[in-house]
Amino acid sequence: xxxxxxxxxIVFLALLLGLFFxxxxxxxxxxxxKPAVDFTATDVDGNTFNLxxxxxxxxxxxxxxxxxxxxxxxxxxxxGQIVELEKIAExxxxxxxxxxxxxxxxxxxxxxxxxxREFSVNVSWHWVEDFSPYPxxxxxxxxxxxxxxxxxPTLVLIDANQSVVGVYHIYCMGKGKIDGIxxxxxxxxxxxxxxxxxxxxFKGKDYNNELTFIGIFGLGILTxxxxxxxxxxxxxxxxVGSLQKQDDKSSTKKYSIQGxxxxxxxxxxxxxxxxxxxxxxxxxxxxxxxxxxxxxxxxIILVILGINVFKPLKExxxxxxxxxxxxxxxxxxxxxxxxxxKKSIYLGAFFLGILFSIGWAPCALSxxxxxxILTLSQKISIIMGGLLLFVFGLGxxxxxxxxxxxxxxxxxxxxxxxxxxxxxMQRIFGIIIIAIGIIMALRFWGIKYW
Numbered sequence: 001x002x003x004x005x006x007x008x009x010i011v012f013l014a015l016l017l018g019l020f021f022x023x024x025x026x027x028x029x030x031x032x033x034k035p036a037v038d039f040t041a042t043d044v045d046g047n048t049f050n051l052x053x054x055x056x057x058x059x060x061x062x063x064x065x066x067x068x069x070x071x072x073x074x075x076x077x078x079x080g081q082i083v084e085l086e087k088i089a090e091x092x093x094x095x096x097x098x099x100x101x102x103x104x105x106x107x108x109x110x111x112x113x114x115x116x117r118e119f120s121v122n123v124s125w126h127w128v129e130d131f132s133p134y135p136x137x138x139x140x141x142x143x144x145x146x147x148x149x150x151x152x153p154t155l156v157l158i159d160a161n162q163s164v165v166g167v168y169h170i171y172c173m174g175k176g177k178i179d180g181i182x183x184x185x186x187x188x189x190x191x192x193x194x195x196x197x198x199x200x201x202f203k204g205k206d207y208n209n210e211l212t213f214i215g216i217f218g219l220g221i222l223t224x225x226x227x228x229x230x231x232x233x234x235x236x237x238x239x240v241g242s243l244q245k246q247d248d249k250s251s252t253k254k255y256s257i258q259g260x261x262x263x264x265x266x267x268x269x270x271x272x273x274x275x276x277x278x279x280x281x282x283x284x285x286x287x288x289x290x291x292x293x294x295x296x297x298x299x300i301i302l303v304i305l306g307i308n309v310f311k312p313l314k315e316x317x318x319x320x321x322x323x324x325x326x327x328x329x330x331x332x333x334x335x336x337x338x339x340x341x342k343k344s345i346y347l348g349a350f351f352l353g354i355l356f357s358i359g360w361a362p363c364a365l366s367x368x369x370x371x372x373i374l375t376l377s378q379k380i381s382i383i384m385g386g387l388l389l390f391v392f393g394l395g396x397x398x399x400x401x402x403x404x405x406x407x408x409x410x411x412x413x414x415x416x417x418x419x420x421x422x423x424x425m426q427r428i429f430g431i432i433i434i435a436i437g438i439i440m441a442l443r444f445w446g447i448k449y450w
Contacts, residue, residue, distance in 0.1 A: 031202040033165050036061075036158045037139040041100075043126040044112050054096045056160050058191040060085070062099040063137060063144045064153035066111035074152045077171035079119045080181040081153050086121045087184035095191050097125040102137045102150070146172045146207040155182060157203070159194050166190065167204035179204075213391050220395020262349045263404035267397025269353025271390050278389030299441025303434050353397065 042048045064078055085097050101111035112127040130136045144154035149172050157166035169178040193199055340348045
């Protein structure tokens with residue numbers, strides 16, 4: 001039994017790592033050729049124009065994010081691509097270039113000024129600054145995102161009939177080079193082939209599938225099996241068990257249905273807290289991603305948290321007074337929970353989910369940190385960040401639902417085995433978290449393993 005338990009833990013952790021890196025393991029599918037969305041814009045020089053004004057030309061829609069704080073990791077590709085676009089603007093009159101600079105920081109100077117000063121280029125084409133709610137780039141979101149992350153820069157190719165026929169994802173933070181910098185010569189060749197009607201199929205991949213959500217949902221399920229989640233198991237066994245003792249005449253079927261819905265409501269309460277976490281994280285993520293220093297700091301934090309699994313740091317740095325204060329807060333939460341449960345068992349379960357998420361986070365910080373970092377390192381909307389962690393919360397609570405629906409004897413047996421397995425899993429989790437931390441910190445020196 002011990003042998004099989006160890007094998008199961010190893011397989012489990014392999015799946016955990018696989019799901020964490022899942023989005024980068026799959027190639028996208030081809031887009032379909034379809035009409036480009038027309039727009040009206042005013043460039044930084046005050047010129048107002050429409051995309052449809054350039055019907056008959058090959059248009060390169062250059063989508064980038066050049067602003068302060070500058071994305072250090074993307075800087076080489078941003079500069080290199082603009083230099084190549086300058087060459088095209090000077091030599092190829094069959095190609096029209098439009099740059100849409102997606103701005104997150106409204107107080108930054110405009111990207112054209114930065115490009116001409118920092119890259120020593122002459123931006124002779126339309127350069128448009130697109131601010132929240134991003135009226136232009138939101139129409140091209142699917143083209144410039146790679147697994148929900150901003151591909152900075154991206155080139156969208158539009159033919160003479162104003163149809164989108166190709167896309168190049170030059171670089172994506174956290175994933176590295178995808179298509180790489182497109183030279184003036186290669187883009188000119190593309191334009192010639194498009195004009196000659198040789199591009200009968202879309203050129204470029206669509207990476208915007210649901211793999212990120214599937215992966216983070218799976219990660220939520222897997223972390224539910226971690227040692228830190230033993231508290232979740234004990235809490236729900238105790239809660240459901242106490243309810244069933246109150247009515248000995250109820251049938252087993254009624255117990256199962258009631259337990260099932262208690263588990264569902266509990267999961268929704270927990271996912272709600274993660275949704276709030278996601279909103280907060282994604283709202284500050286674009287400031288953090290501006291420097292590769294983020295990866296160094298995040299990696300060091302993960303290593304420390306991994307070590308914490310073996311030797312809890314709170315024993316060294318948290319005083320008894322702080323522990324007593326934390327206990328007092330949790331006691332107040334438990335008192336509120338008791339009052340709510342008397343009024344409605346389902347409201348009680350929902351509040352228990354909220355209470356557990358808040359109380360569980362410090363214990364499971366080493367498991368949550370990769371998820372937090374995944375959210376922080378992607379240039380995604382605030383609502384998308386919330387949804388990512390909401391899905392994580394759903395995954396984390398899903399395993400508890402069938403446990404709530406079974407009989408008390410089965411819950412007891414599962415709980416005992418779960419606790420015994422926790423000792424082995426805890427140490428291996430620590431090793432995995434330390435490994436992820438080291439891999440992430442190495443990105444600071446340009447060494448990338450994913």
